[in-house]
Every structure is written in structure tokens, then in C-alpha cells.
Amino acid sequence: METNKKTDDAVNLHADSQENNENTINVEEITSTSEKPFFQTISEDLEQCKKNLEESTVTDDANSIYEKYQANISSALALINSPFQPISYIWEKFFPKGELCLIYGDSSCGKSMLLRCVLFAIAYGMDEYLGFKINLPIEQRKVCLVITEDTEKSIKTLLQIQNRYFQQFKTIENPVFDIISCCDDGVINTLQKRIEDVHYSIIGVDTPQDDIYGSMNDNNVVRDYLSQLSAIGTKHDCTMVCIHHKRKYTLDKAPSKEDLSGTRAFGDKPRSIFELRRHVDEEHSIYLTPIKANYEDDSFLKQSMKLKMNTKTLTFDFTGEYVPSCEIHLSTQKKDDTQAIKDKIISYKLSNPTIKQIEIAELLREDFPDRKINQSQVSTILKSIKNKE
Numbered sequence: 001m002e003t004n005k006k007t008d009d010a011v012n013l014h015a016d017s018q019e020n021n022e023n024t025i026n027v028e029e030i031t032s033t034s035e036k037p038f039f040q041t042i043s044e045d046l047e048q049c050k051k052n053l054e055e056s057t058v059t060d061d062a063n064s065i066y067e068k069y070q071a072n073i074s075s076a077l078a079l080i081n082s083p084f085q086p087i088s089y090i091w092e093k094f095f096p097k098g099e100l101c102l103i104y105g106d107s108s109c110g111k112s113m114l115l116r117c118v119l120f121a122i123a124y125g126m127d128e129y130l131g132f133k134i135n136l137p138i139e140q141r142k143v144c145l146v147i148t149e150d151t152e153k154s155i156k157t158l159l160q161i162q163n164r165y166f167q168q169f170k171t172i173e174n175p176v177f178d179i180i181s182c183c184d185d186g187v188i189n190t191l192q193k194r195i196e197d198v199h200y201s202i203i204g205v206d207t208p209q210d211d212i213y214g215s216m217n218d219n220n221v222v223r224d225y226l227s228q229l230s231a232i233g234t235k236h237d238c239t240m241v242c243i244h245h246k247r248k249y250t251l252d253k254a255p256s257k258e259d260l261s262g263t264r265a266f267g268d269k270p271r272s273i274f275e276l277r278r279h280v281d282e283e284h285s286i287y288l289t290p291i292k293a294n295y296e297d298d299s300f301l302k303q304s305m306k307l308k309m310n311t312k313t314l315t316f317d318f319t320g321e322y323v324p325s326c327e328i329h330l331s332t333q334k335k336d337d338t339q340a341i342k343d344k345i346i347s348y349k350l351s352n353p354t355i356k357q358i359e360i361a362e363l364l365r366e367d368f369p370d371r372k373i374n375q376s377q378v379s380t381i382l383k384s385i386k387n388k389e
Contacts, residue, residue, distance in 0.1 A: 062074075087295045092135065101240065101272040102272070103242070104244040104245060104275055105245075105246055106251060124166050126171075130316065143202050144198070144202075145177075148210035152179065186211060191232055201237075204243070206243040219264060223265040245261045274290050286307040288305040303322040303324065305318060326384075342385060346385065348363060360378050361377070
């Protein structure tokens with residue numbers, strides 16, 4: 001009997017052992033079939049929770065600081081140690097992402113036309129325009145144009161003409177290109193509501209001065225308006241591009257942001273400013289000149305792009321020619337005279353190294369009686385000669 005009991009116990013023990021073996025978890029098998037080991041997944045989840053908590057705490061702290069001081073206050077070290085983010089552009093070199101930009105020029109130089117061309121190029125999926133890259137994925141190519149001067153009827157005709165040209169480059173089936181007009185509640189209030197529903201990447205305002213209540217020469221009024229536009233862009237990472245006019249009687253001068261019509265705020269608030277100007281001697285030739293580009297080097301600001309306006313398609317072509325921006329206001333005759341004046345100054349300096357600038361100016365007035373030359377102009381020319389050496 002005792003022998004049989006031992007035999008039964010052995011059989012039961014063997015059966016239990018087999019059952020246990022069948023229920024044993026094979027760690028290697030699970031590791032090979034799952035993406036990550038179980039404990040590694042838990043560890044990463046905990047790290048992510050910790051990160052989320054830290055970010056939430058930082059956000060809460062930032063909100064409480066803003067409520068207290070009505071200003072954003074950050075540690076310089078925190079900003080320095082945060083992940084590096086290079087400046088990104090919607091339209092390379094011209095329109096930085098999320099910033100306030102401005103295109104200005106004299107009447108009928110093509111400011112509004114150029115803005116619509118850029119919006120078409122972005123909305124239709126083009127990789128570049130006028131040789132400069134458009135850096136946006138398809139899902140972000142949503143654009144909007146706010147018009148305050150034109151009516152829907154007039155803008156419709158212009159858009160139809162331009163569409164015939166851009167249609168050939170269209171790669172997006174249903175592009176988002178909205179036109180907003182008749183803003184009874186004001187452009188700012190309209191955009192604040194609309195951008196919550198449609199997340200535009202770029203909005204053009206043509207022109208803000210028709211929407212601003214108050215004097216264009218009141219710096220506080222203009223700055224407050226532009227600050228509100230800029231705030232919309234910053235909050236929604238949307239580039240805001242405004243069309244503006246230039247002062248009268250400035251076409252005989254080199255481009256300068258001092259030529260902007262109205263208060264200095266128009267030149268101070270935007271991060272990028274570009275002038276459009278008709279060629280002095282050539283019909284349908286236009287100069288596109290960067291006046292202010294906070295994220296580009298000085299060399300970019302010294303060259304003007306020569307464009308050709310196509311009056312049939314209402315578009316532009318880049319001629320491939322760059323011209324020193326300090327010379328685009330000069331006619332061919334004046335350019336020849338300017339070179340002759342430079343040659344005279346050099347000869348006077350070579351023959352008499354100690355000659356004064358005021359003396360050179362007096363001699364030049366005799367040599368070029370049709371030109372009003374003063375000491376300041378002589379000084380500027382001497383500096384330009386020295387920079388080229």
C-alpha cells in the first residue's frame with residue numbers, strides 16, 4: 001500500500017510539473033514578439049508622465065507670472081538650454097513664419113499683385129516662387145487675403161486672370177485660399193474669430209491703413225493696431241503680411257524705410273519690410289528691394305531683384321539680375337554722371353591727398369553744373385569707393 005501511495009504521489013507531482021511548465025511565461029518569446037520589454041515600457045511611460053507634469057507646471061507658472069506682471073518673464077539660461085529652433089520661413093528670406101511683414105511702394109507698382117502671386121504659389125503647392133523656396137507641407141498651405149480697398153467684384157476679375165497662369169503649377173486638389181472683405185467688426189476681430197476655425201499659415205492684409213481708426217501719423221494708434229495683428233500671428237504661428245504706401249516725392253531717392261507713409265511704427269514693428277518700385281527707364285520692369293530683414297545678413301539688404309511684370313497674366317518673372325539698391329533710383333544718365341563724378345573725385349584725391357571734401361564739392365559743381373553736389377554727397381561717394389577697394 002505504501003509503495004502504491006508513493007507511485008501515485010510521483011505521478012501527481014509529474015502532472016503538476018507539466019501543468020506548471022505549460023503556464024510558465026517565456027520572457028524571451030514575449031520580448032521577441034513585442035516591441036519593447038515590459039519593464040522598459042513602464043519606465044518610459046513614467047518618464048513621459050514626469051515630463052508632462054513638468055511642462056504643465058511650467059505652463060502654470062508662466063500663466064501665473066503673466067497674470068501678475070502682464071508680461072512674459074523667462075530665464076535666459078532656460079531659453080539658452082532649450083532645444084535649438086532655427087528661424088523658419090514660409091517664403092525663403094522674405095516671409096519668416098509667424099512674423100509681421102510689410103510690402104510697400106508707390107501707386108500702381110504691383111504691391112497687391114505680388115502678394116496675390118505669393119499666396120497663389122503657396123496655396124497651389126509650388127515649391128518656390130521667383131527662385132525662393134516655399135517651406136510648407138501640404139496640410140499647412142492655407143492662405144487668406146483680407147481686402148479693404150477692393151470689392152469682391154473687382155478682386156474676382158484679378159484672381160481669375162492670375163489663376164490662368166498659376167493653374168498649370170497646381171498640385172493641391174482643393175486649395176484653401178480665402179478672401180475676406182467688408183469686415184464690419186474690423187479686420188482684427190474678424191481674423192481672431194476666423195483663424196480659430198481655419199488655421200491659416202499666412203494672411204495678407206491689403207491694406208491696414210483703411211482699417212485703422214485714427215491718424216496714420218499717431219505712433220500709438222498704428223503701433224497698437226500692428227501689435228494686435230502681430231499677436232494673432234505669434235499665437236497661431238501665422239505670417240501676417242501688410243500692404244502699405246510710401247511717401248510722395250521719394251522716387252528720386254534710394255530705398256529707405258524712412259519713406260514709409262505715416263508714423264515710424266510702420267517701419268519699426270514688422271520684422272521684414274520690402275519695397276516694390278518701377279524701373280526709372282524700362283517699362284514693366286520692377287525692383288524688389290529688401291529694406292529690413294531681421295534674420296538675414298547685411299548683404300541681402302544691399303541688392304535689389306529686377307523683376308519683369310507680365311501685364312497679361314498679372315504675374316512677375318525674375319530676370320536673374322541683381323542691382324545695388326543704392327542705385328535703383330538713378331536713371332541711366334544719372335548713373336553715367338555718378339560714375340564720372342566718382343572718377344573725378346579719385347583724380348582730385350590722387351593729385352592732392354590733403355584736399356578737403358568741401359573743396360572737392362566746389363570743384364565738382366563746376367564740372368557738373370546740372371548736379372547739386374554738397375560735402376555730404378562727396379563723403380558718401382568716398383565711403384563707397386573705399387568699401388570697394
